[in-house]
Amino acid sequence: MPELAELRLTSDYVNVNSKGITYVNVEKNPEHKGANLNIPFNYFNISAESRGKEIVMTFRDQDSDASISVRITMGMSGHFKLTNTGSEPKHAHLKFYRKDGTTLSFVDVRRFGKWKQGETWSDNRGPDPTVNFQDFIRNIKSNLHKKDFDKPIHEALMNQKWFNGIGNYLRAEILYRVNVDPFISAREALTSNPEIYQLCKLLPLQAYKLGGGKIKDWENPFGKQIEAESWSEFMICYGNPIMAKMTDRNGRTFWFDQKWIM
């Protein structure tokens, strides 16, 4: 269930479950079209960091200063799961074997997630609005003249070049909280309603605090039970049958306040 908050929770999960752990091998499920990972270390450690909708994992050799980075995206269904070796989930596509007889798996039912060895953050994505808020604002403001901002704000918010980490539920929740017509241009909306910038930081942080989305079968990486109540107080627009919805120009369902229908 991956937008900014879920990516952050996923990297937390990797870190919490990898602290002080020795990894010994990496294997790719041959069914997956992605490239094999080549981690030529006998014993290594793993850590992860998220920005927007990307995670960078770092593999550190225990016997030297060498390290390797791998950039991963989650697609629609990617997540990590720690199990005993031999009991990995059905759709485990990368398996990170550990000395203690357990495996950390990258699990991705739909296989839209991707990885690339030797890469860190993509340069075609903007700054993370929660980690680098000032850069996030600067990046948008200094490019507001561009054609991307001619598009309606509800579409522009999905553009990872400017709004890294915002996805389909966050755009709905952000716009629902602003008194702005979601069909006016992004340039006009951002100029007249600069609180949109703030919400691009605050709402992902709030979703993170709540333990991530509960839209479908998203399992909180810590197994923490989220009170359905607090989550439903957060998710007030997306998927709510009393809201209006339409299919946007990219084929995604956009949920919004029906007061904006002519």
Place this chain on the structure above:
DNA sequence: CGTCCACGTCTAC
């Protein structure tokens, strides 16, 4: 059984 839908990108006419 079938059709529709899903928290996201990608690339090919």
Place this chain on the structure above:
DNA sequence: TAGACCTGGACGG
């Protein structure tokens, strides 16, 4: 701006 890439859950007949 369609489709392609994927699996599976919900729901209809």
